[in-house]
Amino acid sequence: MNKPSYKELERQIKAQEETIKHLNKDHKQIHQFLDTIPKNVKIIELIREGKEDIEDYYYRYVNKAFTKLVGKTKSQLIGKRFKEIFEPIDSYWFEIYNKIANTGKSVNFQNTYSSNGRYFEVFSWIVQKNMIAVVFADVTEQKLKDLKILKDKENAEKNEKIKNDFISNLSHEIRTPMNGILGFTKFLNDPNLAEVKRKHYISIIQNSGHQLLRTIDDLIEISKITSKRVAAIKKEVCLNNLLLELFTIFNLKAKENNTPLYLRKGLSDKESFILTDPAKLNNIISNLLENALKFTTEGSIEFGYTKTDENLELYVKDTGVGIKLSRQKSIFDRFTQEEKEIKNHFGGLGLGLSIAKENTKLLGGKITVESKKGKGATFFVTIPYTPTQYKVAKTTLEQNISENSNHNCKILIAEDEEINYLYLEILLKDKINLDCTIIHAKDGDEAVSICNNQPDD
Numbered sequence: 001m002n003k004p005s006y007k008e009l010e011r012q013i014k015a016q017e018e019t020i021k022h023l024n025k026d027h028k029q030i031h032q033f034l035d036t037i038p039k040n041v042k043i044i045e046l047i048r049e050g051k052e053d054i055e056d057y058y059y060r061y062v063n064k065a066f067t068k069l070v071g072k073t074k075s076q077l078i079g080k081r082f083k084e085i086f087e088p089i090d091s092y093w094f095e096i097y098n099k100i101a102n103t104g105k106s107v108n109f110q111n112t113y114s115s116n117g118r119y120f121e122v123f124s125w126i127v128q129k130n131m132i133a134v135v136f137a138d139v140t141e142q143k144l145k146d147l148k149i150l151k152d153k154e155n156a157e158k159n160e161k162i163k164n165d166f167i168s169n170l171s172h173e174i175r176t177p178m179n180g181i182l183g184f185t186k187f188l189n190d191p192n193l194a195e196v197k198r199k200h201y202i203s204i205i206q207n208s209g210h211q212l213l214r215t216i217d218d219l220i221e222i223s224k225i226t227s228k229r230v231a232a233i234k235k236e237v238c239l240n241n242l243l244l245e246l247f248t249i250f251n252l253k254a255k256e257n258n259t260p261l262y263l264r265k266g267l268s269d270k271e272s273f274i275l276t277d278p279a280k281l282n283n284i285i286s287n288l289l290e291n292a293l294k295f296t297t298e299g300s301i302e303f304g305y306t307k308t309d310e311n312l313e314l315y316v317k318d319t320g321v322g323i324k325l326s327r328q329k330s331i332f333d334r335f336t337q338e339e340k341e342i343k344n345h346f347g348g349l350g351l352g353l354s355i356a357k358e359n360t361k362l363l364g365g366k367i368t369v370e371s372k373k374g375k376g377a378t379f380f381v382t383i384p385y386t387p388t389q390y391k392v393a394k395t396t397l398e399q400n401i402s403e404n405s406n407h408n409c410k411i412l413i414a415e416d417e418e419i420n421y422l423y424l425e426i427l428l429k430d431k432i433n434l435d436c437t438i439i440h441a442k443d444g445d446e447a448v449s450i451c452n453n454q455p456d457d
Helices: 006-036 065-068 092-103 140-188 195-226 238-257 278-297 338-344 352-362 396-403 418-431 443-451
Strands: 040-047 056-062 107-110 120-128 131-138 233-240 262-264 273-276 301-308 311-318 364-369 377-384 409-414 436-441
Touching: 040 065, 040 092, 092 107, 092 120, 092 131, 107 409, 140 195, 195 352, 233 238, 233 278, 238 262, 238 273, 238 278, 273 278, 278 301, 278 311, 278 352, 278 377, 352 364, 352 377, 409 418, 409 443, 418 436, 436 443
Parallel strands: 262 301, 409 436
Antiparallel strands: 040 056, 040 131, 107 120, 120 131, 233 273, 301 311, 311 377, 364 377
16 A cells, blocks of 8 residues: 655645534534524533433533523533533423433423423434433413413303303292292182291291392392492491390390300490491301301201401301311302212302401401311400590490399399300390390499499489
């Protein structure tokens, strides 16, 4: 084999130099081209032993879009290991790189989860052994739009179902009492109807009318709340008197159900004069008591309040069917009841708790529930305590004393249990027919205070 001449060697060297020059030019042009691509591009070299899972990787090339995305320069990235520069990423990225390296197949996917809230559409393939090219685009904005569209669709379908169920339920709640009113009114036309039956039919008609009126009232109330046409009108009210009036009303219903009803007061009458909207507070507690009576067939119901810091915590506690944990938030939504079976059995529009929640907000408070399925429920209504007792010259009970000063005697009852006080009052006035003025003190201190303030006879 003849040795190449000097000129031949010179020619080969020049040819190789020209080739290298062209390769460098092509390399530069390729990089310039990749830098103009709006998508993120990186070429990485996997760090792994054999076919074991990768531990880390080196950056071998990145384009401008990628450096802008991660906030690093090319010199800060190329030749460096990922874990030297960044915090750990979601594990599925390494899983994808492993899959490509092991199978040699390209991958095209969109990540469905991201710890940093970003979503990417990714195309990746193997360049050579343990060397992978990754091209990806940030599609977070589009992904969030798609998710919103999907959520809106689900909400629309849910609202449509709620609307249809509500219309069906409303029809039932109106037609049922109307059938009772019209049907039993027809029976009353019978001239031979016995007086006992006549009274019974009239009672059914009245109860059906009250049921229909409650349905209409709930619809009007929720309509006002929805249209923002309602506001709290605060004025001075004696909370003890308000709750006592509710006790008197609901105790009659409770007796019909053979369900004991108890009232617990947390303050004296003077201390219970507060600034609030009595109509809305009455509505809130009434709705909670209606619910308690509806869902309690055994045991008892207790309501009242305690003072905690600068708030009053009113509560209604029952031993009824209870509410499972997963439903304890949604029961405050409109047209919602805890179970479909409960709705079918007990009826109602599912508006009571929603109205109570909205009215509680108007009073500057919040409503919560604690319950276990089958173990009853306790609803708490927390509102600001704004006492006005210093503006009050006399309590309602003290006014009664002066108004009934011509009575033959006065009896002071110191009793903190409302049911016990009511029993004694009925016993003295209705059963014994004693001509007297009854003064109610919550405790011994209030009894002494009332005695000290009595005028000399």
